[in-house]
Structure formats: C-alpha cells, structure tokens
Amino acid sequence: MKITRLRLHPVAVADPPLRSSYGRHAPYALRTIVELETTDGITGVAETYGGDGPLEALGEVRERVEGRDPFQLSSLWCDMAAEAEAEGDRTQTHLVPGENPLDKPARTFAAIEIACLDIIGKAAGKPVCDLLGGRFRDEVPFSAYLFYKDAGGGGLDDDEREDAWGECLDARSIVGQCRRMIEQYGFREIKLKGGVLEPDREIETIRLLREEFGPDYPLRIDPNCAWTIETSVRVGEALKEELAGGGYLEDPAPGLDGMAQVRHRLLEKGIETPLASNVAVTCFDHVPEAHCKDAAQIVLSDPHYWGGVRNVARLSFLCELLGMGVSMHSNNHLAVSLMAMAHAAAAMPHLTHACDTHYPWQYEADEVVAGGRIPFHNGCVRIPDKPGLGVDLDHDQIARLTQRYHKLPYRQRDDEAEMRKHVDPNWRRVVPRW
Numbered sequence: 001m002k003i004t005r006l007r008l009h010p011v012a013v014a015d016p017p018l019r020s021s022y023g024r025h026a027p028y029a030l031r032t033i034v035e036l037e038t039t040d041g042i043t044g045v046a047e048t049y050g051g052d053g054p055l056e057a058l059g060e061v062r063e064r065v066e067g068r069d070p071f072q073l074s075s076l077w078c079d080m081a082a083e084a085e086a087e088g089d090r091t092q093t094h095l096v097p098g099e100n101p102l103d104k105p106a107r108t109f110a111a112i113e114i115a116c117l118d119i120i121g122k123a124a125g126k127p128v129c130d131l132l133g134g135r136f137r138d139e140v141p142f143s144a145y146l147f148y149k150d151a152g153g154g155g156l157d158d159d160e161r162e163d164a165w166g167e168c169l170d171a172r173s174i175v176g177q178c179r180r181m182i183e184q185y186g187f188r189e190i191k192l193k194g195g196v197l198e199p200d201r202e203i204e205t206i207r208l209l210r211e212e213f214g215p216d217y218p219l220r221i222d223p224n225c226a227w228t229i230e231t232s233v234r235v236g237e238a239l240k241e242e243l244a245g246g247g248y249l250e251d252p253a254p255g256l257d258g259m260a261q262v263r264h265r266l267l268e269k270g271i272e273t274p275l276a277s278n279v280a281v282t283c284f285d286h287v288p289e290a291h292c293k294d295a296a297q298i299v300l301s302d303p304h305y306w307g308g309v310r311n312v313a314r315l316s317f318l319c320e321l322l323g324m325g326v327s328m329h330s331n332n333h334l335a336v337s338l339m340a341m342a343h344a345a346a347a348m349p350h351l352t353h354a355c356d357t358h359y360p361w362q363y364e365a366d367e368v369v370a371g372g373r374i375p376f377h378n379g380c381v382r383i384p385d386k387p388g389l390g391v392d393l394d395h396d397q398i399a400r401l402t403q404r405y406h407k408l409p410y411r412q413r414d415d416e417a418e419m420r421k422h423v424d425p426n427w428r429r430v431v432p433r434w
C-alpha cells in the first residue's frame with residue numbers, strides 16, 4: 001500500500017473568550033484536518049494545530065509523505081529527525097502555546113503518524129489503541145477543565161454565539177461552570193486554569209470548589225508559569241489540603257530550575273503536593289533533567305507535540321520506570337484529536353490522572369465528524385468498536401469551516417492581542433506576573 005495524496009483542510013472553530021496567563025482566546029480557534037489517501041482506497045485522518053505555520057510545515061513534507069508506505073513510520077521520522085536536532089529552549093513559556101518552532105518536526109510528524117495509524121487500523125480491522133501494544137482501558141477518563149472567562153461563546157458577526165457559561169471571573173461562577181460541566185459530562189476530576197486573577201482569588205476558587213464538590217473530586221490548578229517561586233510556594237502551602245489526594249500543582253513557576261525550587265521548598269514544609277508540567281517538560285530530552293532535579297513528578301503528554309500516539313505510549317513506560325506520574329495535556333480541539341488522545345491514553349499502561357480536554361468548549365455546530373459530537377460517559381470517552389480512530393469526516397462541515405478560516409483576518413493564535421482589544425489596551429504577557 002502507498003500513500004497517494006496528502007490533503008490539508010484548515011478550519012476555524014468558534015471558541016469562547018477563555019482566559020489564561022497567555023491572555024484571552026480569540027472568537028475562533030484554528031485547527032488543521034489532515035487526510036491521507038492510499039492506493040488501497042483507504043483514507044487516514046488526523047487533526048493538528050491550525051494557522052499558517054503548522055499548515056506550511058505539513059505542506060513542506062508532502063513530497064516525503066506521498067508515495068510512501070504508511071507502515072514505515074520510523075523511517076519517516078528518521079528522515080524528518082535532522083530538523084529535530086535543533087538545540088534550544090523548547091518550553092512553551094515564551095511563545096503562544098502550541099507554536100514553539102523547535103517542536104515543529106515532532107508536531108508535523110505526529111499529524112502524519114496519526115493519519116497513518118488510522119490507515120493501518122482500517123487495513124487491519126483494529127482500533128488504533130490495539131496497534132499500540134493493546135489497550136489497558138476501554139474508557140478513558142477526562143477532567144472538567146474550568147476557565148475564567150468573559151461572557152460570550154465565540155464567533156463573529158452573524159455567527160456570534162451566546163454560551164451557557166456566561167462571564168466567569170470569580171469563585172462562585174467557576175463553581176457554577178464546574179457543576180454544569182459535571183452534570184453534562186460526568187467528569188470526576190477538576191482542573192482550573194489559573195494565572196488569570198490575583199493568586200488569593202484563585203486560592204479562594206479552589207477552596208470553594210473543594211467545599212462544593214468534596215474530596216472525591218481531585219483538584220488541580222495550572223497558572224502556566226504566572227507565579228514567582230515565592231508565590232508558588234505560598235499557593236502550594238495555602239492549598240495543601242485541597243490539592244492532596246490525587247490533585248496537583250501544574251507549571252506554577254517558569255523553567256525546570258524554578259519548578260525544582262518550588263518542589264524543594266514545599267517538601268521542606270512537609271507538603272508533598274506533586275508538580276505536573278506541560279510547559280517545562282515538552283519532549284523526551286526534558287524528562288531526565290526533570291526527574292534528576294525532582295522538578296516535575298507528573299509529565300503531561302500530548303500526542304500532538306510529543307511526536308504522535310506511539311511516543312505517548314512510550315512516555316508512559318518511561319514515566320513508570322522513573323516512578324513519575326503521567327497524564328495528558330490539551331489545547332482546543334475537535335473530535336478527531338479527541339479520539340487520537342483517547343486511543344493513546346487507552347494504550348498507556350501507566351496513566352495516573354484523568355486527561356485534560358478543551359472539548360466541552362467547542363460546539364456541535366462546528367464538529368467535523370459524521371454523527372456529531374463524541375459522547376462522554378461518566379467523564380470518560382469509550383473506545384469504539386471500529387477500526388482506526390473510529391471517526392469519519394463530515395466533508396460538508398469541513399468545507400464550511402475552511403471557508404470561514406479563509407475569511408478570518410488572523411492565521412495564528414494571539415491571546416495577547418485579544419486582551420489588548422477587549423480588556424486592557426496595554427496588556428502583555430508577563431512571566432511571572434505575581
């Protein structure tokens with residue numbers, strides 16, 4: 001079997017004005033849907049980052065991909081690996097999440113790898129997780145991913161949407177957001193995106209979440225490096241009880257050394273809250289250092305920039321060997337990515353916490369797979385009894401979302417620009433801010 005054609009569909013998906021230390025989400029999130037056609041008439045699909053950068057990077061590997069056997073993934077990676085040799089800082093601290101140029105080869109390869117595995121699964125009549133050494137679970141747990149946000153559901157002009165969440169800029173409204181999310185999806189773990197309000201107000205939010213939902217719902221907070229070491233330790237101390245029992249503190253301060261200092265100072269105080277990371281630890285090269293320095297105890301994988309679903313399964317083995325926890329990070333995504341994440345997580349022998357997902361923030365009206373949104377059962381995504389990723393594209397929907405993409409004035413996520421436009425004309429990302 002040979003790949004005959006690489007097709008790329010840039011899409012724009014309505015996205016509410018979610019806040020983080022990066023700024024505010026724009027009215028549309030950008031994604032790219034990838035299709036690989038083959039001589040056998042099988043088409044493989046994948047979803048990845050959107051905008052001009054990722055689209056061009058995929059276009060650049062077209063010649064390497066077309067004419068290739070989809071089973072020969074390792075040689076494809078080797079051909080692309082020279083670019084991956086680049087030395088430097090890969091952390092997402094200084095760039096918009098998902099746009100670090102040093103992770104480009106891993107991101108580009110991941111999109112091709114996932115589409116190839118969809119092809120292989122369809123050819124073999126097996127789901128993708130069963131190609132990754134077999135599944136460890138049929139249902140993959142996800143967490144309620146809470147965001148401080150402004151009012152509105154995203155979109156522009158006659159496509160503008162109202163949302164069920166409204167403005168959520170205090171503890172009480174975040175509790176309401178959480179309740180709605182748990183009722184709708186059945187999530188059993190809760191994550192709050194922090195780094196938006198004064199740390200004391202975020203402490204208050206976590207405390208209220210604990211008060212309302214109790215210790216059966218592990219809690220985590222992720223300010224994306226918005227805090228100094230001092231503040232991180234203070235928050236860790238204040239939330240000692242609330243983040244215990246399956247919770248964690250995620251990327252509180254910038255850099256592996258900063259994280260290590262936070263960890264050591266918390267341990268000195270007898271606080272064992274683990275630190276998780278998807279900012280200081282973004283690739284295999286970071287894991288030994290993170291482990292030696294005890295800078296992160298939980299690695300948040302992500303098939304989209306860790307080089308695909310096979311690497312995520314490998315990372316799970318490595319973390320288990322090192323005595324580290326492992327779970328999964330998320331950015332805005334649709335159903336194709338959700339299923340790639342679910343298959344990867346299903347095949348992880350060692351998965352210590354429910355995975356993150358932005359999926360509840362997107363809408364049925366913008367879904368790109370036939371049959372509409374993927375359902376959650378008690379906070380979990382079930383691995384379907386279908387070959388490959390188990391999804392088929394809805395090409396009418398894709399055509400509509402591609403048309404919308406071409407009309408947009410932006411081609412890259414810029415959360416700072418949105419803050420300047422809507423909240424404060426002088427806003428810029430400062431790390432650490434508090």
Ligand code: GKR
Nearest residue numbers: 020097222224278329330331
């Ligand atoms: O969507 O604003 C966001 C998040 O901050 C996202 O971009 C991060 O990459 O969710 C991510 C995280 O856990 O750091």
Ligand code: MG
Nearest residue numbers: 222250251278
């Ligand atoms: Mg994070």
